[in-house]
Amino acid sequence: MPDPAVASVDLAGIRVAFGGNVVLDGVDLAVGRGFTGLIGPNGAGKTTCLNVISGYLRPDGGTVRVTGEEVTGRPPHRIAALGVSRTFQSPRLVPNLSALSNVMVGAHRHFRHGHLAELFGLPSARREERRQEERARELLTTFGLGDVVERDAGSFPIGTQKIIEVARALLNDPAVALLDEPAAGLGAEDVERLVAGLTAWVTASDSAVLIIEHDLGLISRLCPQVAVLHFGRIIQFGRPDDVLHDPVVVEAYLGADFAVDG
Ligand SMILES: Nc1ncnc2c1ncn2[C@@H]1O[C@H](COP(=O)(O)OP(=O)(O)OP(=O)(O)O)[C@@H](O)[C@H]1O
Numbered sequence: 001m002p003d004p005a006v007a008s009v010d011l012a013g014i015r016v017a018f019g020g021n022v023v024l025d026g027v028d029l030a031v032g033r034g035f036t037g038l039i040g041p042n043g044a045g046k047t048t049c050l051n052v053i054s055g056y057l058r059p060d061g062g063t064v065r066v067t068g069e070e071v072t073g074r075p076p077h078r079i080a081a082l083g084v085s086r087t088f089q090s091p092r093l094v095p096n097l098s099a100l101s102n103v104m105v106g107a108h109r110h111f112r113h114g115h116l117a118e119l120f121g122l123p124s125a126r127r128e129e130r131r132q133e134e135r136a137r138e139l140l141t142t143f144g145l146g147d148v149v150e151r152d153a154g155s156f157p158i159g160t161q162k163i164i165e166v167a168r169a170l171l172n173d174p175a176v177a178l179l180d181e182p183a184a185g186l187g188a189e190d191v192e193r194l195v196a197g198l199t200a201w202v203t204a205s206d207s208a209v210l211i212i213e214h215d216l217g218l219i220s221r222l223c224p225q226v227a228v229l230h231f232g233r234i235i236q237f238g239r240p241d242d243v244l245h246d247p248v249v250v251e252a253y254l255g256a257d258f259a260v261d262g
Helices: 046-054 076-080 099-110 115-119 123-142 158-170 188-203 216-222 240-244 247-254
Strands: 009-018 021-031 034-039 061-066 084-086 176-180 208-212 225-230 233-238
Touching: 009 046, 021 046, 021 233, 034 046, 034 188, 034 216, 046 061, 046 076, 046 084, 046 176, 046 208, 076 084, 084 158, 099 123, 099 158, 123 158, 123 188, 158 176, 158 188, 188 216, 216 240, 225 240, 233 240, 233 247, 240 247
Parallel strands: 034 208, 034 225, 084 176, 176 208
Antiparallel strands: 009 021, 009 061, 225 233
16 A cells, blocks of 8 residues: 555545445545556445545545645645546536547646736747647547547547546646546447556556546556445455455455456
8 A cells, every 4th residue: 555655645534424324434545656446336435535535525534635735625626726637427528619628628727827828818828728739639649539639529429528538637647636437338449448548648647546447357457456445444455456356355345246357
């Protein structure tokens, strides 16, 4: 497990209850550079963890640190400003904007020049925008979408829209990217596109990427480490091979029928 002192995300004793329903019951999780998988049965509290990290939900107890800074209870835009980006289970793209423009929406917090420079179309702001466009184009190319960047996002199948949203979350190397079931609803071709894009991207990046996913094959391929959430607690953390074959995990979460190829 990454050293919490240097981890990009460090959750300590996170507790969340909705009325009498305790959803997170003392979650400790440290996430470092590269991919970390977060798995668990439906309703285990995985998305709730992401909501706590990204500031969409204030925990009832515990602390959240991002790159060492305590951010517990801060609103989402302030946590985003520290370099935390996220996706949602259902993609939130602007359907009548191009794929390229949708990815560039993720760029705006990084613009070095102020909103006034943008508003008045100053050369510095235009140069910055061109640089961002170039990066967005490269990123979409990494995900196999280089030929269709000008197409309206809403005209793509849902799986491709999810990949565009992942690309948006990765623009400008976020310190932390939180991906909520990026492969759900994707066809085989899009899954390969996603895996290839993420693999190529992470090798050139210092970011920490936390991926919630039910596709355990994908988790095994991408993530050197995986955490298992069960009844609001992390019950196991380690290499996928070890974790997914751990009798406690198999018994508690995956059920008797569970098997991972390889
Ligand atoms: N805003 C809310 N109000 C009340 N209950 C909530 C709220 N958000 C989540 N829950 C409940 O918290 C529990 C955990 O939900 P969460 O979405 O975090 O689970 P999950 O592990 O991401 O599940 P899935 O794999 O199905 O997406 C569920 O029982 C859910 O109904």
